Structures are given as structure tokens and as C-alpha cells.
Amino acid sequence: MMVKKGQRIQDLIGLVHQLYDPALAEDWDNVGLQVGDPGAPLEKVLV
Structure with missing residues (x-):
């Protein structure tokens, strides 16, 4: 992907x-942006 x-x-x-569907993540997985805007x-x- 070009920015x-x-x-x-x-x-x-x-x-x-x-x-990559977030619904397929395990319960212990941290999905998505953890820090930032x-x-x-x-x-x-x-x-």
C-alpha cells in the first residue's frame, strides 16, 4: 500500500x-490501535 x-x-x-477480521482474534489478543490518535x-x- 502506498501512503x-x-x-x-x-x-x-x-x-x-x-x-483480517478482528472478530477472529483470540480473547487475549489486543486488537486495533493501542496508543495514538x-x-x-x-x-x-x-x-
Whole structure:
């Protein structure tokens, strides 16, 4: 995925949730953004 100008962290979260349904996570899994503002601009992604 190329980061396009104007994308937000919540855009990436939505894409990840489409690919990997959070409902399939185990009870002990921490799913989603743990720290930060989902409305913040997306600058870099480290995998």
C-alpha cells in the first residue's frame, strides 16, 4: 500500500480490518490501535 497524501491512521486500520477480521482474534489478543490518535495523518508504516 502506498501512503497517499491526506490518509489518516484510521484509513489503514479500516484496510487491515477488511483483510483480517478482528472478530477472529483470540480473547487475549489486543486488537486495533493501542496508543495514538486514529485521526492523525498517516506518515509511515513499519511491518
